[in-house]
Amino acid sequence: MKVIESGKFTAERAWGALDICVMNGTSCRLHWTDKPYKWHVNDGEEVFAVMQGEVRMHVRSDGDERTLVLRAGDIFHAQAGDEHFAEPVGEARILVIEKEGSV
Structure with missing residues (x-):
């Protein structure tokens, strides 16, 4: 059992990660x-x-590009094959759940 205080987590580089579990x-x-x-x-x-x-x-999607603004507490779900990228505004901490080894 463990507790992770997400607000205290930092990494040495952008998109650095703390592996929680598989x-x-x-x-x-x-x-x-x-x-x-x-x-x-x-x-x-x-x-x-x-x-x-x-x-x-x-x-x-289908040649159209749009931008969604996600704030603390918001959740984005991408289906397999959905093209996307994330752009933080300043620092951000993000929980990502995906197939092990996914890019």
Whole structure:
């Protein structure tokens, strides 16, 4: 059993992660970042929960691009194949649940 105080977690680099657990091939990781990620497509579903901060989630679908603003407590769910990237506004802490080894 463990308790993780997400607001105290930092990493040495953007998108550094604290591995919380792996359950039946699904990883649960806490990320700290102050820089955007890159456009990518996951090979499985992804749950992206903003624990602290604000994140602009950029998504593409059928050639259209839009931006969603996620604040602390908001959750984004991407299906396998959904193209997206996250851009924090300042520092953010994000809980990501996805297939183990997913990019």
